[in-house]
Amino acid sequence: MARDKEWRKKELSLKEVQERYPDIPKSMILKVDLQRRGLTYSDAAVAKIDPDIHLVNAAGANRFRVSADYVPDGLLMRDGSYLVISNFDYEKKEPERDPYLIDVVDDQIVIVDQDEVVDWIQGYWEKPDFYNQKASNGEPLNTYVACRPQRLEITINSYCHFWDTPGEGCKYCPMSPNYKLSGKTEERYDLKYYQEAFAEAVKQKGRNTIVILTGGSILSGEEVLDDELQVYMDVLKMIGEFFEPGQRFPSQLIATAFHERQLERLYEETGLMIYTPDIEVLNKEKFEWICPGKARHVGYEEWKRRIFKAVDIFGKGNVTTGVVLGVEQATPNGFPTEDEAFRAITEEAEHIISHGVALAANIWRATPRSAFQNQNTPSLDYYIRTLREFDRLQRKYISNPYTDDYRRCGAHVGLDLMRTYGEV
Amino acid sequence: MAVIGKELLEILEDPQTLKCIAATDRDGIPHISYKGTLHVEEDVIVFYDILQSSQINKNLVHAIWFEKKVAISILSKDRQSFHIVGVPFKCVTAGAYFEKTYERLRAEKGDVDLNAIWYIRPEQVRENTFSVRKAEEEQNYPVLKHIDRMIKPEFLEQ
Numbered sequence: 001m002a003r004d005k006e007w008r009k010k011e012l013s014l015k016e017v018q019e020r021y022p023d024i025p026k027s028m029i030l031k032v033d034l035q036r037r038g039l040t041y042s043d044a045a046v047a048k049i050d051p052d053i054h055l056v057n058a059a060g061a062n063r064f065r066v067s068a069d070y071v072p073d074g075l076l077m078r079d080g081s082y083l084v085i086s087n088f089d090y091e092k093k094e095p096e097r098d099p100y101l102i103d104v105v106d107d108q109i110v111i112v113d114q115d116e117v118v119d120w121i122q123g124y125w126e127k128p129d130f131y132n133q134k135a136s137n138g139e140p141l142n143t144y145v146a147c148r149p150q151r152l153e154i155t156i157n158s159y160c161h162f163w164d165t166p167g168e169g170c171k172y173c174p175m176s177p178n179y180k181l182s183g184k185t186e187e188r189y190d191l192k193y194y195q196e197a198f199a200e201a202v203k204q205k206g207r208n209t210i211v212i213l214t215g216g217s218i219l220s221g222e223e224v225l226d227d228e229l230q231v232y233m234d235v236l237k238m239i240g241e242f243f244e245p246g247q248r249f250p251s252q253l254i255a256t257a258f259h260e261r262q263l264e265r266l267y268e269e270t271g272l273m274i275y276t277p278d279i280e281v282l283n284k285e286k287f288e289w290i291c292p293g294k295a296r297h298v299g300y301e302e303w304k305r306r307i308f309k310a311v312d313i314f315g316k317g318n319v320t321t322g323v324v325l326g327v328e329q330a331t332p333n334g335f336p337t338e339d340e341a342f343r344a345i346t347e348e349a350e351h352i353i354s355h356g357v358a359l360a361a362n363i364w365r366a367t368p369r370s371a372f373q374n375q376n377t378p379s380l381d382y383y384i385r386t387l388r389e390f391d392r393l394q395r396k397y398i399s400n401p402y403t404d405d406y407r408r409c410g411a412h413v414g415l416d417l418m419r420t421y422g423e424v
Numbered sequence: 425m426a427v428i429g430k431e432l433l434e435i436l437e438d439p440q441t442l443k444c445i446a447a448t449d450r451d452g453i454p455h456i457s458y459k460g461t462l463h464v465e466e467d468v469i470v471f472y473d474i475l476q477s478s479q480i481n482k483n484l485v486h487a488i489w490f491e492k493k494v495a496i497s498i499l500s501k502d503r504q505s506f507h508i509v510g511v512p513f514k515c516v517t518a519g520a521y522f523e524k525t526y527e528r529l530r531a532e533k534g535d536v537d538l539n540a541i542w543y544i545r546p547e548q549v550r551e552n553t554f555s556v557r558k559a560e561e562e563q564n565y566p567v568l569k570h571i572d573r574m575i576k577p578e579f580l581e582q
């Protein structure tokens with residue numbers, strides 16, 4: 001889809017949305033819009049990047065992009081939260097909407113839209129000490145363990161096997177096409193290198209609060225997903241060696257939806273704390289169209305049933321599920337209006353949240369090399385209206401806010417709102 | 425921005441001084457918490473939140489999001505008290521400076537964590553010591569009192 005130069009006239013502006021929802025922090029609305037519209041850097045803002053200090057184009061974090069642009073992986077906002085921006089591809093020549101500009105005014109890094117400073121930020125994410133070190137095979141340790149400001153991140157499989165059958169990969173996801181384009185031949189690495197990287201990473205005091213495991217789906221095994229389960233369990237057991245025996249450690253696994261026998265093994269045999277099987281689309285019919293691989297191998301209702309089973313095993317508050325908010329309106333089979341989409345997905349959201357499962361909503365951006373790369377994303381108003389409703393439901397049903405929060409993630413801006421939930 | 429005077433700066437540095445901060449949550453419920461680490465850096469009030477789940481942190485997040493004010497009360501060892509109204513404008517949760525502070529606090533205080541470093545811009549500073557407030561009141565509102573305090577003594581004795 002060619003860029004619509006008139007887009008500003010067709011939707012509410014940042015300020016109008018901020019005025020419309022006075023109970024939602026202006027800074028959060030801005031963060032959503034930064035993810036939705038993307039951003040570029042002025043020369044002065046680029047000059048503020050010090051590659052010895054900042055996380056710039058870190059290899060491990062870039063499974064959603066292949067360009068080697070010289071950009072920070074994320075922003076440190078002034079409210080102490082983080083903003084993931086590295087999974088958006090800046091190569092896109094014709095973004096659907098004008099991106100924001102990161103600039104410098106009076107030595108302060110600021111966010112600018114149409115020549116107006118809309119806020120200032122603390123700066124760019126800093127690099128952990130272990131990024132300067134190498135594994136025993138000479139490769140940089142960040143090949144194996146990536147990071148965000150307070151989290152360590154291990155992406156196990158950089159290829160997703162839903163793509164084995166043409167047309168079955170999730171339509172918004174560029175991970176497997178990027179893997180193929182990268183020329184890599186190994187989907188994952190030897191456990192020993194993850195161990196070496198993790199051992200160095202945890203030496204840094206005051207930095208890490210959680211370790212996250214994720215990666216593409218692996219369908220093989222005696223039963224479907226058995227191999228994926230095994231791969232994650234091997235890594236979790238390796239990490240468990242760093243803690244007292246039998247101790248659960250701050251950890252999250254974002255994986256395919258395992259059935260109960262697999263979940264029981266995962267819970268019993270490892271110290272994993274939080275399990276996140278991403279349902280991605282909150283509507284059966286749209287899920288089947290957008291995530292055909294997930295639909296064929298697991299199915300929408302079964303995916304949900306497995307999420308709820310996981311709550312029985314891991315406990316309320318320890319299971320979340322991700323959604324790619326906005327894809328439900330992709331053309332031609334998505335909801336034709338924002339009102340219809342809002343009604344359908346918030347009703348489904350209530351069903352899921354009422355089981356104690358928080359929704360970690362990513363803001364959909366039509367990413368290059370994904371099947372949806374030429375689509376347009378919904379308005380800022382739609383995102384805020386929906387995230388506000390998710391928050392209302394989460395406050396109603398979930399008392400434990402210590403799961404997929406702003407600090408352990410930085411991508412799911414809606415969950416920032418959990419920062420002010422009362423103590424449990 | 426209000427300026428914190430030399431006298432108050434010295435009081436803030438005294439380890440025997442009591443310092444507390446009050447902020448409301450998203451439902452408007454106030455919370456007051458004593459913060460021994462509260463101090464001043466370049467005219468800005470700074471304190472370290474050393475509990476990961478603290479209510480005051482949630483309320484300060486609410487304040488920074490919605491540009492709400494917070495109140496700080498200071499009581500010196502000789503019972504001089506000060507009242508500060510301020511606006512939280514920055515919260516640091518990561519980075520080299522955060523980690524250095526985390527290590528320093530653990531060296532000083534033992535097994536504590538560091539949740540956030542908060543920066544509050546003071547907008548109003550006033551001394552609240554009883555004798556000072558009473559003198560102020562007498563000067564500014566000389567008739568704001570019960571009449572019996574103003575009546576000539578001979579009429580009270582009848």
Ligand code: SF4
Nearest residue numbers: 160169170173175216
């Ligand atoms: S399951 Fe879907 S979203 Fe996840 S990696 Fe595979 S294709 Fe991408």
